[in-house]
Amino acid sequence: MQAPPEIPIIPSVAPLASRFDAWICDIWGVLHNGVATYPKALDACRRFRASGGTVILVSNAPRPNSSVLRQFETLGIAPDAYDLILTSGDVTRAMIEKMPGTPTLHIGPERDLALFDGLDLPRVTDDEATFVLCSGLYDDTTETPDHYTEHLTRLVKRRVPMLCANPDIKVDRGGTIVYCAGAIAARYAELGGLVTYAGKPHAPIYDRAFDEIGKIRGTRPEKDRVLAIGDGVHTDIEGGVAYGIPSLYVPSAIHLDSPLDTAALARLFPEAAMRPTFASPALAW
Numbered sequence: 001m002q003a004p005p006e007i008p009i010i011p012s013v014a015p016l017a018s019r020f021d022a023w024i025c026d027i028w029g030v031l032h033n034g035v036a037t038y039p040k041a042l043d044a045c046r047r048f049r050a051s052g053g054t055v056i057l058v059s060n061a062p063r064p065n066s067s068v069l070r071q072f073e074t075l076g077i078a079p080d081a082y083d084l085i086l087t088s089g090d091v092t093r094a095m096i097e098k099m100p101g102t103p104t105l106h107i108g109p110e111r112d113l114a115l116f117d118g119l120d121l122p123r124v125t126d127d128e129a130t131f132v133l134c135s136g137l138y139d140d141t142t143e144t145p146d147h148y149t150e151h152l153t154r155l156v157k158r159r160v161p162m163l164c165a166n167p168d169i170k171v172d173r174g175g176t177i178v179y180c181a182g183a184i185a186a187r188y189a190e191l192g193g194l195v196t197y198a199g200k201p202h203a204p205i206y207d208r209a210f211d212e213i214g215k216i217r218g219t220r221p222e223k224d225r226v227l228a229i230g231d232g233v234h235t236d237i238e239g240g241v242a243y244g245i246p247s248l249y250v251p252s253a254i255h256l257d258s259p260l261d262t263a264a265l266a267r268l269f270p271e272a273a274m275r276p277t278f279a280s281p282a283l284a285w
Helices: 014-019 039-050 065-075 088-096 109-118 145-157 179-192 203-217 232-241 262-268
Strands: 022-025 054-059 084-087 105-108 131-134 163-164 170-173 174-181 195-197 225-229 247-251
Touching: 022 039, 022 203, 054 203, 065 088, 065 109, 084 203, 084 225, 088 109, 088 163, 088 203, 105 109, 131 145, 131 174, 131 179, 145 262, 163 179, 179 195, 179 203, 195 247, 203 232, 225 232
Parallel strands: 022 054, 022 225, 054 084, 105 131, 131 163, 163 195, 225 247
Antiparallel strands: 170 174
């Protein structure tokens, strides 16, 4: 069997600018690591916008985009680097607002409670819940999915469905790898639970992103004119490929702790059908 062609490793996105009308760009891992920003990536976003492109920042953050804006203010990320922020939390709210009155168990930290603001979704205990909304771990600084196995098993036995508000399994927080809601959802599915996902790599968040691009540009672009950018192999890249749009892989410590080269890419993307269109050591102009 013939090996698939090597994934092109490019030092700069500037030569690609004219090929695309818009970017669907990941945030955490591409623009910052939760503690510090990546100035070259922010500069690339500004330059792409200056050339006529549209930048939609799409995050699996399990909170409304207002929380990302507050983090941007803390990190010093100015609005000139993007056109719109879209989060998994935004998509989650659009889904749960259609189920008023549902007794809901929230698995996740208090900082994610904005998901419930203004919605008729009573938060209840395990035994009362008919629905689970998972936005993360209660304490991601000390816990792992193993802490939740017994808890989740009880819910699975009652056949309580779960909505995962952040499909990410892990994230690099300032050099420390922590678990996300996707890890809890994966454990729930392993135990036999039914899980629905709101963010990348699933289609609803890309549908919403294309809708927003269409509003900004006045017309919905063709799929080959939109580039997905991200560091998540199973979220950003698989999501872009599954949706049928070109993708650019930018490595982070989540998946790669060695230099980006053809051998590393072959290990990360063994399936020809799920390979990014391009790869780059970092998002840079």
